[in-house]
Amino acid sequence: MIKPLISVIICSHNPRYDYINKVIAALKSQILPVEQWELLLIDNASKQLLSSEIDLSWHLQARHIREEQLGLTPARLRGIKEAVGETLVFVDDDNILDYDYLEVALKISKDFPMIGAWGGQIRGEFEEVPPEWAKSLLPFLAIREFEHDKWSNLSPENETTPCGAGLCIRKIVATQYFDVAHQDPRRASMDRKGNSLISSGDVDLALTACDMGFGTGQFTSLKMTHLMPASRLKEDYLLRILRDTYYSGTILNYLRGKQPTQSKFRSSNIYLLYLRIRYGYKQSRFYQAKQKGISLALKQISNWQSTAL
Numbered sequence: 001m002i003k004p005l006i007s008v009i010i011c012s013h014n015p016r017y018d019y020i021n022k023v024i025a026a027l028k029s030q031i032l033p034v035e036q037w038e039l040l041l042i043d044n045a046s047k048q049l050l051s052s053e054i055d056l057s058w059h060l061q062a063r064h065i066r067e068e069q070l071g072l073t074p075a076r077l078r079g080i081k082e083a084v085g086e087t088l089v090f091v092d093d094d095n096i097l098d099y100d101y102l103e104v105a106l107k108i109s110k111d112f113p114m115i116g117a118w119g120g121q122i123r124g125e126f127e128e129v130p131p132e133w134a135k136s137l138l139p140f141l142a143i144r145e146f147e148h149d150k151w152s153n154l155s156p157e158n159e160t161t162p163c164g165a166g167l168c169i170r171k172i173v174a175t176q177y178f179d180v181a182h183q184d185p186r187r188a189s190m191d192r193k194g195n196s197l198i199s200s201g202d203v204d205l206a207l208t209a210c211d212m213g214f215g216t217g218q219f220t221s222l223k224m225t226h227l228m229p230a231s232r233l234k235e236d237y238l239l240r241i242l243r244d245t246y247y248s249g250t251i252l253n254y255l256r257g258k259q260p261t262q263s264k265f266r267s268s269n270i271y272l273l274y275l276r277i278r279y280g281y282k283q284s285r286f287y288q289a290k291q292k293g294i295s296l297a298l299k300q301i302s303n304w305q306s307t308a309l
Helices: 017-028 072-082 101-111 132-141 171-183 201-211 235-255 269-279 281-308
Strands: 006-012 037-044 062-067 087-092 095-097 115-126 150-152 168-170 215-228
Touching: 006 017, 006 072, 006 101, 017 087, 017 095, 037 072, 062 072, 072 087, 072 171, 072 201, 087 095, 087 101, 087 171, 101 115, 101 168, 101 215, 115 171, 115 201, 132 235, 132 281, 168 171, 168 201, 171 201, 201 215, 201 235, 235 281
Parallel strands: 006 037, 006 087, 037 062, 115 215
Antiparallel strands: 087 168, 095 215, 115 168, 150 215
């Protein structure tokens, strides 16, 4: 059997079956011949064995792999270890790839040898129409739409750094990240675990490309759809994801060598009243969530620094 050029890795923990069935259906429809890619479904400690629920027999180079250590990063690391393709494509269990996604990903890998990690446009498909007040927060739900290709070898460069949904990365870069994450348990603990919304493991993975002298990029021709349940548009969920995103970003910057600056957050009742008057009740709550995340991260960093003394 010919060695596959691409390894598609789906990391899943207790998925919605109506969602993951659509993910699989989109993979079945890829125009890149199946002989050129393999499919790894990483079952991350799901209550029900995914191998008994999801049929992969349609693909001759597909495997069910069980990873008992809970967490998106351990699942990704298992996928990296098992993959044989030179390019890895991480697909969440709610990501619907366009029919040419794998073909375009492969073309980019050949046409842009200086780029080590890349992504594309991510449309949202919502169970409920997003309220107007939530639209500015959609990027925190991994919704990305843009008009021009962009790439850079600067780290970090937020405009060109792909997120985990549909992330494409060279195996050599992923292997380097695998080694680093195993050397530092703090890096290995980044990203989702159960109901936690801690993130940035995907950013750490992508930025490893810059550590190695490659760049990162975003391409308009690479397209997918992100399925969004109604629960992700609830105010409490968005407050949590904003807090945990800023917490994670601050932690990751520190782990990558950037010394944190002290938070300027003020929690007095008078200041909070000022924020509500100026920005409105909801926006002031989101501001507080952001600053709370940064403050929690600074406390964690301080604990690490104290322990190291």
